[in-house]
Amino acid sequence: MSVQARPAIPRSWRPETKPHKFCPGCGHGLILKALGMAVDELDLQDRLIFACDIGCSLLAWDFFNIDSIHTHHGRTLPVLTGLKRVRPELIVVAYMGDGGAYAIGAQHLVNAAARNEFLTVIVANNSLYAMTGGQMAPTTLPGQKTETTPYGREVKAAGAPVLGPELVDSIAPTGAYIARGTVASMIQLKNFIKKALVHQIEGKGFSFVESLSTCPTNWRTNAAETWHFLEKEMSGYFKVGEIRQ
Amino acid sequence: MKSNLKIVLAGEGGQGVQSIAEILAEAAFAAGKQALYIPSFGVEQRGGVSLAFVQIGEEPVSAPKFATSDMVGVLSSRSVSRVRQYVAPESLLLYDSSLEEEVKKVYGPGQRSVSVPALKLAEEELHPRVFNVIILGVLLSLINFLPLERVKEALERHLGHRFAQDPVLRELNYRALDLGRQYGDVRERR
Amino acid sequence: MxxxxxxxxxxxxxxxxxxxxxxxxxxxxxxxxxxxxxxxxxxxxxxxxxxxxxxxxxxxxxxxxxxxxxxxxxxxxxxxxxxxxxxxxxxxxxxxxxxxxxxxxxxxxxxxxxxxxxxxxxxxxxxxxxxxxxxxxxxxxxxxxxxxxxxxxxxxxxxxxxxxxxxxxxxxxxxxxxxxxxxxxxxxxDPEERGWEMVPARPLLGLPGRPGEEREPVHLRNTFNLEEELYEVVMAAAGDYARAAADLAEYVTFRADDCELLIVAHGVVARAALAAVKILRQQGLKAGYFRPITLRPLAEKELREAAGGARLILVAESAYGQLERLIKPSLYGLEQPVHGYFRPGLGITPEEIAAEAAKILNSAGYGL
The missing domain is CATH 3.40.50.970 (Thiamin diphosphate (ThDP)-binding fold, Pyr/PP domains)
Known part of the structure; x- marks a missing residue:
């Protein structure tokens, strides 16, 4: 019996681009690991298109040995809609942050969901805009301090955090798959993503997975505080689980 | 009548101004002429005055719209002043007889014109919906160089599907066309 | 099919x-x-x-x-x-x-x-x-x-x-x-019946073969980390565009070789401009016209030559000088005055252009 020299990485990952470009403690690497495992298990590497939004998600452009495209901030869903409609044999994944999904690209999310487009959408919810330096996002928690809510998000002035999967649930017709996972529960997250992909493969409809994620850089938290914010604060507000199977 | 014609037609939405303009231009094209038709269009889908611009000639038509026209057809009260900018002293103004008062008021007694009781004829002898086709008939007789057959073919292309549902409609349209043509043969006054 | x-x-x-x-x-x-x-x-x-x-x-x-x-x-x-x-x-x-x-x-x-x-x-x-x-x-x-x-x-x-x-x-x-x-x-x-060669489309993503194993993955970027990375991409496009420009630029002229007034117009206004030149020539006025068919890239050299042969230039457009701004760099250094006939959002007739052209020619002393 031989001892493995290093931890196994998903086969669909691109080793040449590892270590990846995300900050230490960032949740993106974990979500992309869950996606990579799901892709491996379904053997989708040669028919998957990975499209990333703008924001930290764009740093995933060369993460996989999978054909990929950078789009614009919030515009990943229309690009994939246009692609999938004329190449239905391809399996497409939109990878974006909460700003791209629920703010600047909200009209595309609402309409792609309403049309039940055969897309898989993975949204990293880290409760703020990370790449631009820690501003308030649609998902910033009440009282949470960000660069644009330095005294904490006041719901009265800045609104309540957007519940993405619940929003999609209120719009998407029968056939959609909707779940919220977390990087604190990797096997569950991988299973949600896998089910979303299977949903698309089987042509059932729109599939949507939000994953709670971490941003110690902009949260300005140490490891223990990061874990606490994810597991207590975020999970308290954003309920983890499958919303529609 | 000269062979390079500029025509403006104006009426209320629903009066069929655009239909007769398109039929006229299409018939001219089918007769081997150069032709261009453009409707006026704005943000008012309904309720505005509807204007149609038609040019027929031997040479390819240059600009789609023009300053003044050779013939101006007016089908409704509001259209009388709406077409003012296209009416030159030498333009021939064709209008429904019911508009006599307004036409006099806007253009004075000296305007070259033809008055046609198209609305009355349509109501009394045919059907109000073929009012526009009577006007088309008058225009044809004034233009005088478009073969009737080409016009009938264009009518068929536009209304054939309705004629198929209701053959009486074909009969009505053809009679309206004839009535207009007969009328136009006589009625030019100075 | x-x-x-x-x-x-x-x-x-x-x-x-x-x-x-x-x-x-x-x-x-x-x-x-x-x-x-x-x-x-x-x-x-x-x-x-x-x-x-x-x-x-x-x-x-x-x-x-x-x-x-x-x-x-x-x-x-x-x-x-x-x-x-x-x-x-x-x-x-x-x-x-x-x-x-x-x-x-x-x-x-x-x-x-x-x-x-x-x-x-x-x-x-x-x-x-x-x-x-x-x-x-x-x-x-x-x-x-x-x-x-x-x-x-x-x-x-x-x-x-x-x-x-x-x-x-x-x-x-x-x-x-x-x-x-x-x-x-x-x-x-049908273009192919006429002998046109139609350029086929080809996939830019989702190519055959397993990426990373049978072929390299296609990773298309529009976001770069370094100034130099972006610079290279833009400069490569600039080079390709400059090389293609000669093949791509299209224009039409009419009576531009012996005109005193060159009318420049594009799109549907060019029809009126062409008709205006015919009216002016019938009146004995020496007008010509230049119509860019491609606005990007512009046939700069040909425009400059045509403009250089005239004494006056008239730009007619249904905008307030957008075409004029586009062509002016091609005329840089020429002494011919450029007049604008600007009608933003309005149609333009041949008669209007002809009248404007005659006015300009007359006031410059090139009239009848």
Whole structure:
């Protein structure tokens, strides 16, 4: 019996681009690991298109040995809609942050969901805009301090955090798959993503997975505080689980 | 009548101004002429005055719209002043007889014109919906160089599907066309 | 393979929007993504009916951003995809077009110019020249055909798909509300029957083979980390554009070789300009005309030569100097005064241009 020299990485990952470009403690690497495992298990590497939004998600452009495209901030869903409609044999994944999904690209999310487009959408919810330096996002928690809510998000002035999967649930017709996972529960997250992909493969409809994620850089938290914010604060507000199977 | 014609037609939405303009231009094209038709269009889908611009000639038509026209057809009260900018002293103004008062008021007694009781004829002898086709008939007789057959073919292309549902409609349209043509043969006054 | 949309020659009398639907079909367009806006709507109406008959696709998106980005998705998939827009829709369309320009994506966009700024009118103008040529946060590496007749709408639309897929620059048919809505004679034909070589589309993503094992993955970027990385990408595009410019630039002249006044106009106004030159020549006034067919790239050398041979220049346009600004760099250093006949959002007749030209010639002492 031989001892493995290093931890196994998903086969669909691109080793040449590892270590990846995300900050230490960032949740993106974990979500992309869950996606990579799901892709491996379904053997989708040669028919998957990975499209990333703008924001930290764009740093995933060369993460996989999978054909990929950078789009614009919030515009990943229309690009994939246009692609999938004329190449239905391809399996497409939109990878974006909460700003791209629920703010600047909200009209595309609402309409792609309403049309039940055969897309898989993975949204990293880290409760703020990370790449631009820690501003308030649609998902910033009440009282949470960000660069644009330095005294904490006041719901009265800045609104309540957007519940993405619940929003999609209120719009998407029968056939959609909707779940919220977390990087604190990797096997569950991988299973949600896998089910979303299977949903698309089987042509059932729109599939949507939000994953709670971490941003110690902009949260300005140490490891223990990061874990606490994810597991207590975020999970308290954003309920983890499958919303529609 | 000269062979390079500029025509403006104006009426209320629903009066069929655009239909007769398109039929006229299409018939001219089918007769081997150069032709261009453009409707006026704005943000008012309904309720505005509807204007149609038609040019027929031997040479390819240059600009789609023009300053003044050779013939101006007016089908409704509001259209009388709406077409003012296209009416030159030498333009021939064709209008429904019911508009006599307004036409006099806007253009004075000296305007070259033809008055046609198209609305009355349509109501009394045919059907109000073929009012526009009577006007088309008058225009044809004034233009005088478009073969009737080409016009009938264009009518068929536009209304054939309705004629198929209701053959009486074909009969009505053809009679309206004839009535207009007969009328136009006589009625030019100075 | 579905039935061919056109065989032989078909003489017809139809609206420009219908011509465009036939043209995109005949060009082999696979899909249209669109959003309603006047005056291009009937193009979508004709396309949805014809697409159904000839096995092509259509999606009405939630806005022009989505229409433009979906068109990008279509070309990435390896399909001939296009969209059509106007006015405020063209403003929104600039975001996806900026991506297409950066990533050299062969999208084809039909613009039916309407009055602006803002919602303006739904009718007509030539006020989308700046936006169509140079919209977006880039350098304007685009090919823009300004058509002036239905025959040109048809033929340049066929050509636009070829140019887009051959040179990989976003390619535009810059029409207007008049051209979209007017009816005039046209001869429709199948380009391949006429011996045109149609450039095939090919997938840019989703290629055969397992990425990373049987081939390298395709990773398409529009975001770069370093100034130098971006600089290289933009300079490569600039080089390609400059090299292609000589092949791409198209123009027409009439009596420009012996004129005292050169009238410069594009699009539907060029028809009036041509007619004005004929009127002026009949009056014994020496007018000529230069019409750029491509606004990007512009036939700069030929324009300069034509302008250099005249004494006066008159630019006529249904905008407030957008064409004038476009051509002025080509005239740099010439002494000929440039007059503008600017009618933003208004149609222009031959008589108006002729009168303006005669006035300019007379006041400069070149009249009769």
């Amino acid at each position: 579905a039935e061919r949309p056109l065989t032989g020659e078909r003489r017809a009398f139809m609206a420009g929007n219908e011509v465009l639907a036939w043209a995109t079909l005949a060009a082999g367009a696979d899909v249209m993504y669109g959003y309603p806006i006047t005056p291009q709507n009937e193009l979508m109406h004709y396309w949805t009916r014809l697409a159904h008959r000839f096995g092509r696709e259509f999606l009405q998106t939630e806005d022009e951003l989505s229409a433009g980005f979906a068109t990008i998705g279509g070309v990435l998939a390896g399909k001939k995809a296009f969209t059509a827009t106007a006015g405020p829709g063209n403003v929104l369309m600039q975001e996806p077009l900026s991506m297409a320009e950066m990533m050299r994506l062969p999208v084809v966009v039909i613009v039916a110019q309407r009055g602006g700024p803002s919602t303006g009118t739904v009718i007509y103008s030539q006020q989308e020249l700046n936006l169509t040529c140079f919209g977006g946060n880039g350098e304007g590496f685009r090919v823009v055909y300004s058509t002036s007749s239905h025959q040109e709408l048809f033929e340049y639309t066929l050509k636009a798909f070829n140019i887009a897929w051959k040179y990989r620059f976003p390619t535009f048919i810059l029409g207007d509300g008049y051209q979209s809505k007017m009816y005039e004679p046209i001869i429709l034909f």
